[in-house]
Structure formats: C-alpha cells, structure tokens
Amino acid sequence: MVSKKLALRFRDAQNGIDTITEHLNVLTEEKSVWWGWWKKDHEDIDEETLDFIKTIKGNITLINRENTSCHSAFVEKVIFNDEMQKNLSSRIPTYYRDNSSNVYAWFLLSKITPKKYNKSLDRQFSENNNPTYVISSSKITNKPINNANRAALHKNSILLLSDLHFGDDYSHELSDSPNSLSNIIYKDLASLSLQDDISTIIITGDITTHGNWSQKQMSLATSELHFIAKKLNVEHSNIIVCPGNHDIVRYPKDSDEYNIEQKSISNQQNNQHERDFRLFRDSLNGKNWQAPLNQNQKYHINNLDVDIDIITLNSCAITATKWSEYGYVGRQGIDTIIDSNKNQNSTKKKYKILALHHHILPTNDLEQLNHNGISMTIDAVEILSKSIVSNINLIVHGHQHFFHATEYVTYNRYSKSEDKKSIKILSNGSIGVKASRRANNERQSYAIVTFNIENVEITARELTGNNSNCVSIVKLYDDYLI
Structure with a gap:
C-alpha cells in the first residue's frame, strides 16, 4: 500500500522576508517552529483529508513554486487555530505572528532541510489549480478540467x-x-x-x-x-x-x-x-x-x-x-x-x-x-x-x-x-x-x-x-x- 504524503505550497509573502530563513531562525533558537498553513477561504477539505492531516507525524514537503525550491520538514504535531489562539506561541515567526488568527492550522516542525525540486509535484499543483496543499495517492479537491469537453x-x-x-x-x-x-x-x-x-x-x-x-x-x-x-x-x-x-x-x-x-x-x-x-x-x-x-x-x-x-x-x-x-x-x-x-x-x-x-x-x-x-x-x-x-x-x-x-x-x-x-x-x-x-x-x-x-x-x-x-x-x- 502506498502511503500518503502531504505537500504544502508557500511563497514569500513580503519583500525582504525569506520564509524558510525566518522559520529556520526560530527553529535554531527554540528547537522547533510553528509553520502556519495558509489555507484559502475557497478551498474545501473533506473529512478524510482532515483526519489524515490531524494525525501527521513525520516528513512533509514544503514547496515554493515561485522560486522553484523544495524543503523536507519533520512534523511533530498538528494543531488548529482555535487551540493556538489560547496560548499564542513565541515559536511563530514575528512577521506574521500578529496575523496568526487568520491561519487555518499549525505544524510544529523540528527540522527543515533543502531537497531537490520535485517537478512531478509541481505538475500536481499546476494541474489542480495551484491549491495550498496536495496529498499524493489520495483524492484532491480541485480536479483538472477535462479539455475534451466543449x-x-x-x-x-x-x-x-x-x-x-x-x-x-x-x-x-x-x-x-x-x-x-x-x-x-x-x-x-x-x-x-x-x-x-x-x-x-x-x-x-x-x-x-x-x-x-x-x-x-x-x-x-x-x-x-x-x-x-x-x-x-x-x-x-x-x-x-x-x-x-x-x-x-x-x-x-x-x-x-x-x-x-x-x-x-x-x-x-x-x-x-x-x-x-x-x-x-x-x-x-x-x-x-x-x-x-x-x-x-x-x-x-x-x-x-x-x-x-x-x-x-x-x-x-x-x-x-x-x-x-x-x-x-x-x-x-x-x-x-x-x-x-x-x-x-x-x-x-x-x-x-x-x-x-x-x-x-x-x-x-x-x-x-x-x-x-x-x-x-x-x-x-x-x-x-x-x-x-x-x-x-x-x-x-x-x-x-x-x-x-x-x-x-x-x-x-x-x-x-x-x-x-x-x-x-x-x-x-x-x-x-x-x-x-x-x-x-x-x-x-x-x-x-x-x-x-x-x-x-x-x-x-x-x-x-x-x-x-x-x-x-x-x-x-x-x-x-x-
């Protein structure tokens, strides 16, 4: 049986701020860092996908399609935003800590390492309208358009x-x-x-x-x-x-x-x-x-x-x-x-x-x-x-x-x-x-x-x-x- 793998798409949200560097700086100082999943308002997630994400512990992929870079990250646990807001953490990078209430879910990462850019994964994002996440070997919410239908x-x-x-x-x-x-x-x-x-x-x-x-x-x-x-x-x-x-x-x-x-x-x-x-x-x-x-x-x-x-x-x-x-x-x-x-x-x-x-x-x-x-x-x-x-x-x-x-x-x-x-x-x-x-x-x-x-x-x-x-x-x- 092929195991499911999660990939989260991100991009640098602000001039002069490198997303990976900011998270690595916190990780170095605090031994772990919270990575916010910026799920979009229009993205729908079924219960099966949600249950899978809640239980993730292990490696996921972080992909930036804007600058074609990939990183492997080790997830210790996943929490959702209502739990984070009860005790706002210093392990969130400062550039979006003030906006943490807009984040859908948080992944506690203990390791972030660069990896070769995955062109196959890039195609998955492209063919599914560039969602914020892709789970391999599972149903994806946004499906490619059938080009044969006119x-x-x-x-x-x-x-x-x-x-x-x-x-x-x-x-x-x-x-x-x-x-x-x-x-x-x-x-x-x-x-x-x-x-x-x-x-x-x-x-x-x-x-x-x-x-x-x-x-x-x-x-x-x-x-x-x-x-x-x-x-x-x-x-x-x-x-x-x-x-x-x-x-x-x-x-x-x-x-x-x-x-x-x-x-x-x-x-x-x-x-x-x-x-x-x-x-x-x-x-x-x-x-x-x-x-x-x-x-x-x-x-x-x-x-x-x-x-x-x-x-x-x-x-x-x-x-x-x-x-x-x-x-x-x-x-x-x-x-x-x-x-x-x-x-x-x-x-x-x-x-x-x-x-x-x-x-x-x-x-x-x-x-x-x-x-x-x-x-x-x-x-x-x-x-x-x-x-x-x-x-x-x-x-x-x-x-x-x-x-x-x-x-x-x-x-x-x-x-x-x-x-x-x-x-x-x-x-x-x-x-x-x-x-x-x-x-x-x-x-x-x-x-x-x-x-x-x-x-x-x-x-x-x-x-x-x-x-x-x-x-x-x-x-x-x-x-x-x-």
Whole structure:
C-alpha cells in the first residue's frame, strides 16, 4: 500500500522576508517552529483529508513554486487555530505572528532541510489549480478540467465589455429606460445587424466601484447584466467575468506602508478579500464561488466548426510588494495559460482569447511612477511570453478607461524575420464609468469579436454623445490557428 504524503505550497509573502530563513531562525533558537498553513477561504477539505492531516507525524514537503525550491520538514504535531489562539506561541515567526488568527492550522516542525525540486509535484499543483496543499495517492479537491469537453455555441459573435463601475461612478440610466446601457448596446448592435448574433459576453473587471459589494449593489450589478443578456438572448452561464481592482480590493484606501504590508500578509493567508466577488460571480453566471478565478473555458461554434478558448485571469492576486496599485496573476494564472495549450484538436480551426483586467503594455501617459507604484501588470513579460508559446490570438483587458489597440511581436534569436510571432492586444476602455474618471475627454467604448468562415473580425465601437450613437473606431482582422 502506498502511503500518503502531504505537500504544502508557500511563497514569500513580503519583500525582504525569506520564509524558510525566518522559520529556520526560530527553529535554531527554540528547537522547533510553528509553520502556519495558509489555507484559502475557497478551498474545501473533506473529512478524510482532515483526519489524515490531524494525525501527521513525520516528513512533509514544503514547496515554493515561485522560486522553484523544495524543503523536507519533520512534523511533530498538528494543531488548529482555535487551540493556538489560547496560548499564542513565541515559536511563530514575528512577521506574521500578529496575523496568526487568520491561519487555518499549525505544524510544529523540528527540522527543515533543502531537497531537490520535485517537478512531478509541481505538475500536481499546476494541474489542480495551484491549491495550498496536495496529498499524493489520495483524492484532491480541485480536479483538472477535462479539455475534451466543449460547450456548443450557436451564434458567431462575442461582446467585450469593461469597467462598468456600477455605483457612484456609473454613468448610465438603469433597467429598460431609453438611455440604459442595455438599450444603448442593443441599438448599436442592431445597426450592425449583430443584435441576434451574440453568444457570449466577456467582462474584464471593475464591475463595481471601490469594492462596494453591499447586497443592494450586488443585486443591482447582477440584474443590470442579466438585463443586457436577456436583450441579446445570451445564457447567464455565457457571461464570463474576471475581477478588477475595484472588485477585489487588496488594500484599504490611503493605507500607510505598515498597514499595506500587514494587510498583504493577512489577505495571502486566507484570500477572504476575494469572497464578495466570488459570490457575485456565482449570482451572475452560476459558477460555484469556490471555483478558480483563473479558468480556461472551451467552446465550439457549431455552424463554423471552430474551437474557441476563452482564458480568464485574476490579475488582482497579491505578491510581495509594498506597492498597492499593481496587476499580478501569479503562478496559478501562468499555469492556466500554459494548460490552455494541452489536449488541443490539431485538425480543427481554433481561436484563443485571453482576458484580464490590468494592462500588460503601456496604454497612455497615465503610466507614471508614484508612491503606489505602477498599475501595469508586474508579471506582464511572463504573461506575454507564455501567451506566445501557447498560441493566444487576442489579449483583451481594461483598467485605464482608455481604448488602445496594438500588436505585440516577438522574433526568436538567430531566426529569419518572417519567423515572427504576434498577439493582438485590445485595451477595451470603459463602457460605464462617468466622464470625470476618463482622461483626456476619452469616450466610452466596447468591442465585438465576430467569427467568420475565413477570418476573425474585431470591431471597437465608441459612444459619441448624448444621443448614444456609436461609431467604429477600429476594425481588425485576424487568422485562425490551424
């Protein structure tokens, strides 16, 4: 019988703090150290797994996928947080001792030693949506997506929306009034004869404003988006959404440097700051609140016999930085891009769209350094390089309330110029935010992706004035992958 083995994933939570070193320092002085298991709020654990973890005494693996390091650790005993809070221990490293109440369980370690990085174990984490733990030879809660299953689409166009900012910053009338967003979009699509051709709606973040997920606000946002879907005859399950920095608020507004660092640690411990957005997504499209925020959703357009992949990333992940206004997708987001290239049907035409909130290239001169750092995505280079390798055709994002279309081209070293690879990148502006939140008199905009027999058509539309008429500001054509 193969024995079960536990591996805990961790990463360095704060600049200048090495997790292993901090724990080793305490272990050297105290002869043992408590290792906090930062289980995430959305991770579910069955009774069998819990019973196994409670009784562990022996070696486990500590894995840091960010810097590809592994350590073996000897566990003397395991306790859960309510027991720890009765007698807070000096054997907890100081950098997260003040936030110990957010820790799910504690492992008392008497030894931590480096070991060779385990690529097989790394793959297990990758294939299971990067959980905080993996138990070998047992059932894992998060299962890999079956790449063979594709949902059927019976219409040929996708509607791209971004930065609606429901709440204080929303500029449109509500429901079925003449100047509601649903009527503006429907009227404009009708002028293009596309009102009956929308199969899917992709929203690249900032659905709400300043993290306001009160019951009233969540209901309003859900009902308005459902109203748009109803007008266009789009199923709720085909409303695809990724979070923006107003949807998942990582740091309180105007926090000082210490509070940002402490809040960063607290949020990384359990990810409870994601819960409101997850519940909103559940009410919007029926996606279980515990489902990953990074996903590859696979479709097939029946009448064209074309496969469509829509990869959504959470660019509001937290990394070890004192900055507060950055984008970051992290290891799980990168895994999702890479996994999108697995089990592809090479005989069919296909098209791959990557959607996230934060921008990955500068879009305008607002991108300046300030005390909050930059707002561009920190791991943009890896996103772009992995997207190129994974044959992503189009990247669409929001965030700056500024429309911009560009093409990112790479040339391999020692290759001919014609061997280039490129990705189209669409900064989709904002379709909802009020004028004072749009720089340089920028107008509201949205986009449409239409799949034709021979090519893919990308059209950006701009609202021109009080009568809500729209004009095309960009029309691009792209090729399928074959």
